Amino acid sequence: MKTRFLIAALALLAGIPALTIGVTSGVVAADKHVVMADATGTVGGIKVPSTNHPITADVPAEATHREITDDQKRVRNYADQPPLIPHAIRDYQIDLNINKCLTCHDRRNTAGSQAPMLSVTHFQDRDGQTLGTVAARRYFCTQCHVPQTDAQPIVPNSFQDFDSVLGHAQGGQK
Ligand code: HEC
Numbered sequence: 001m002k003t004r005f006l007i008a009a010l011a012l013l014a015g016i017p018a019l020t021i022g023v024t025s026g027v028v029a030a031d032k033h034v035v036m037a038d039a040t041g042t043v044g045g046i047k048v049p050s051t052n053h054p055i056t057a058d059v060p061a062e063a064t065h066r067e068i069t070d071d072q073k074r075v076r077n078y079a080d081q082p083p084l085i086p087h088a089i090r091d092y093q094i095d096l097n098i099n100k101c102l103t104c105h106d107r108r109n110t111a112g113s114q115a116p117m118l119s120v121t122h123f124q125d126r127d128g129q130t131l132g133t134v135a136a137r138r139y140f141c142t143q144c145h146v147p148q149t150d151a152q153p154i155v156p157n158s159f160q161d162f163d164s165v166l167g168h169a170q171g172g173q174k
């Protein structure tokens with residue numbers, strides 16, 4: 001009986017260094033994957049808005065960008081693009097009980113609000129049936145429609161619309 005305990009205890013003791021080595025090397029390996037930006041806030045030459053900072057560094061928060069709320073329609077990049085929202089939508093509730101957007105954009109309310117009415121696609125269910133009210137799949141407006149801010153894109157965008165691709169772009173239309 002005594003020998004069995006002794007063997008078990010020895011086996012446990014022998015295992016401890018192996019465990020500690022395993023744990024420490026794990027930490028070292030994980031550390032290697034932490035991407036640190038250099039002093040100019042870039043990683044591999046690309047500016048990164050929020051990178052890892054030493055926990056003790058007092059890094060000032062980036063300024064938040066201003067929402068564009070000039071009420072001007074933005075050109076759509078393709079016919080099927082959900083138009084961008086040109087007005088503020090802060091605190092507009094969209095849930096089971098109320099949809100703030102519909103209080104202006106629904107068919108019944110556009111005379112009072114002078115907002116553009118939802119197009120007919122918003123009343124069609126997935127079988128193509130046109131319903132009397134907004135279809136459930138178009139209820140959560142901000143799934144597709146988004147406002148813009150004055151933030152500059154981090155990565156340049158090389159998108160070209162149909163006209164530019166065909167070489168018909170005229171009159172500064174993009
Ligand atoms: C108080 C009324 C009102 C509410 C509420 C409202 N809108 Fe609008 N919306 C307008 C008006 C008016 C316009 C026309 C442009 C302008 O005056 O800003 C407009 C324009 C738009 C456009 C641009 C359409 C186009 O053809 O370019 C979109 C998209 C839009 N709204 C989506 C929304 C969404 C999504 C919500 C809810 C998060 C919402 N709106 C809530 C009044 C409203």
Ligand code: HEC
Nearest residue numbers: 080081082101105116117118119121138139140141143144
């Ligand atoms: C699944 C994506 C999707 C959702 C959800 C959605 N829309 Fe749209 N919306 C579009 C697309 C795509 C267009 C442009 C093509 C079209 O009219 O169908 C559009 C067009 C519009 C237009 C312009 C209509 C016109 O004739 O100029 C308005 C206004 C609008 N949506 C408001 C809303 C509001 C308000 C909601 C929420 C009740 C909403 N949309 C939900 C995708 C969506």
